[in-house]
Amino acid sequence: MAEGRVYNFSAGPSQMPLEVLEEIQREMVNYKGCGMSVMEMSHRGKEFMGIANQAEKDLRDIFGVPSDYKVMMSQGGATLMFSSIPLNMLGTKGKADYLVTGQWGEKALKECNKYGTGQAACNSKSTKFTTIPKPSEWKLDPEAAFAHYCDNETVNGVEWGYTPDVGNVPLVADMSSNFCSRPIDVSKHAVVYAGIQKNLGPSGMAVSFIRPDFVDGKNEAKICPTYCSWKTTVDAESMYNTPACFTMYAMAEYLKYTKKIGGVAYWAEQSDKKAGMLYGAIEGSDGFYQCPVAKDARSRMNVPFTIMGGDEVIEKKFLAEAQKQKLFQLAGHRSVGGCRASLYNGMPIEGVSVLTDFMKSFMDENRK
C-alpha cells in the first residue's frame, strides 16, 4: 500500500485503484500536453470528445452492450433515475412491477407512484431485507410497463445471484453498487443503470444501457423534465447540456485500467475471493461475528455483520481498534447499525486480509 493510504471500506464513494488516482494526478494541470486540465475543457472540444467517445466504446466493450442499445451518461445518480424510469417507460400502461429486496428498491417503487401505479411483485421487508423471495412467491403482472429490481442492495447487503425472469415484460436493473464487479447479460434487460461511485469512479454520474424502444420518446410523459428525457439525452449523445466532464474522465481512466487488468472477469474473480475470505471469517467465528443475510442472498459487495449478537459497546471498540490497523469506514448504515465492510473493485485483497486478521485477533481478545 502506498505510504499513508488507508483501507477504506466505505459503502460509496469508495476506494479506487491507486494507479487510476495517480494517472489523474499526473494529468491534472495539463492533459496529455494539450495545455489544459480536463476540468477546463469545453465538452464540445476535440480533446474532451475523444475522452467521452473512448469511455462509451470501453463501456460497450467491457459489458458487451448490444450494438443497438444506447449508452447514456447522466447526473443525479440512481435517485434521479428512480423518477426518469417511470417518466420514460410507463406510457399508456401506467403501471409497473418492483421486486423489492431492500431500501433502494423500496425508494424506486415509491417514486413510481408519483407517475402511475408501482406494484410490489415481492417485498422482503418482513425479513428485514435479508432474503430474496423465490420466483414462485412473486406476483408478476403481465401487463406491467416494466419490472424493476435492484441487483445489489448496499444498505442491507443483499445481492441477486441470477437475472430474474419476468417473461416478456421489459426488465430494469439498478446495478449501482455491483456494476463492473461481474459480467452482465445486458440483452436480458430493457434498461441497466448504475451510479458509478462504487466500482467505477467518483460520485456525480450514472451510466445507463437502454434498449432502443425506450429512447424513441414514445412512452415519455409530457411532464418529464427535459433533463430526464432519454430521447433528448441520447439524441444529443449525453451532451444536451454540459455533462459532468471531469467525473466522466475519471470513469474513463477506471475503464482503461479495467481493460488493462483483464476486464470485468478480473473484478468478478477478485470479488469472489474477497467476499469468500470475509464471509469465511464470519462463519468461522462460532457466532462471535454474525451476518444477518440468508446465505443464498449475500452480497459480494457489502457485508453487514454484528459482533456478539449486536453488542453496541463492543462494536464501537471494534471500529476504534480497526482504525489503528488502517481499516476505515466499517460502521453499518445509520438505519441498520452494526458493522459493514464494502468490498468494491478498489479494495485490494491485501486489505481484506488485514481485516480478517484483525477480526480474528479482536475475537481472541474479546470473546468471553
Added chain:
Amino acid sequence: MAEGRVYNFSAGPSQMPLEVLEEIQREMVNYKGCGMSVMEMSHRGKEFMGIANQAEKDLRDIFGVPSDYKVMMSQGGATLMFSSIPLNMLGTKGKADYLVTGQWGEKALKECNKYGTGQAACNSKSTKFTTIPKPSEWKLDPEAAFAHYCDNETVNGVEWGYTPDVGNVPLVADMSSNFCSRPIDVSKHAVVYAGIQKNLGPSGMAVSFIRPDFVDGKNEAKICPTYCSWKTTVDAESMYNTPACFTMYAMAEYLKYTKKIGGVAYWAEQSDKKAGMLYGAIEGSDGFYQCPVAKDARSRMNVPFTIMGGDEVIEKKFLAEAQKQKLFQLAGHRSVGGCRASLYNGMPIEGVSVLTDFMKSFMDENRK
C-alpha cells in the same frame, strides 16, 4: 504562464486558476494526510463533511447570503433547475413571467410550460438577442408566481447591468455564466442559481440560494421528482443522495482561493478590466472587428465578435493563427457563428493582453 499551458477562452467548462488546479493535484491521492483521495471519501464521513460545510460557509461569506436563505447544491446543471423552478414555485398560481434576453432564458420559459403557463414579459429575439428591453416595455403580471431572468446569456453575450425590479413578485435569477464575477444583492431575489463550470469550478454541479418560503414544500408539485424537491434536498443539507463530492471539493478550493485574493470584489475588478481591454480593441478597430451586442447590454463574460462583417474565411484564418499564439477556443457558439472570447475568472489579464495584441497584428496584416 505555466509551461505548456494555453489561454483557454472556452464558454464553459473553462480555464481555472492554476493555483487551484495545483492544490487539487497535490491532494489527489491522500487528502491532508487522511489516507484517502477526496474521490474515495464517504460523503457522510468527517473529512468530507468538513469540506462541504466549509464550502457552504465560504459561499455565504463571499456572497453575503442572508442567514435565513438556504444554500443548495445539486446536479443536472441549470437545465434541471429550469424544471425544478416551476415544480417548486408555481404552486396554485400556475403562471410565471420570464424576461427573455437570450437562448437560455428562452429554454427556461419553454420548460415552465410543461408545468403551467410561462409568459414572456419581454423577449429580445427580434433583435437576435443583442439587447435588454427597457422596463417600460415589460408586460409584468402581478399575479405571477415568480419572474425569471438570465443575468448573463453565454451564447449571445448579453448581461444585465442591474437587478430587474418586478415589484412584489418573487425574482429568480439564472447566474450560471456570471456567478462569482461580481457581488450579488441576494436579498432582492427569491432564488439565485448557477452552474459552477464558468467562474467557480468544473462542470457537474449547480449552487442555489433560496428564500425560506420556497423550501417549505408548500408550492411543490405532486409530480416533482424527489431529486428535484427543494424541501427534500435542503432538509438533508444537499445530501439526500450522494452528492457530486469531488466537484464540490474543487469548488471549495476555488472559493478558498477567492477569499485569499480578495473575494468577489477582486473578480469584479478583474472582469471590468479584461472586458474593457477586449471591447476597446473591438471598438478601436474601425469596424474590422464588430460586436453585435448593444453597448448597454454587453457581457463582461462572453464577448462575441465578427471579423470583416462576418467573413467566414477570414474568421477561420483568425482562429487557426490564434492557436499558434496559444489562444484557444475562440470560435462562436455553433448556433451563432463568428468568434467569441469568454473572460471568466480563470482567464488572467495577461491572456487578454496576448489576445488583443494578436487581434491588432492580425488586423494590420489582413485589412484590405
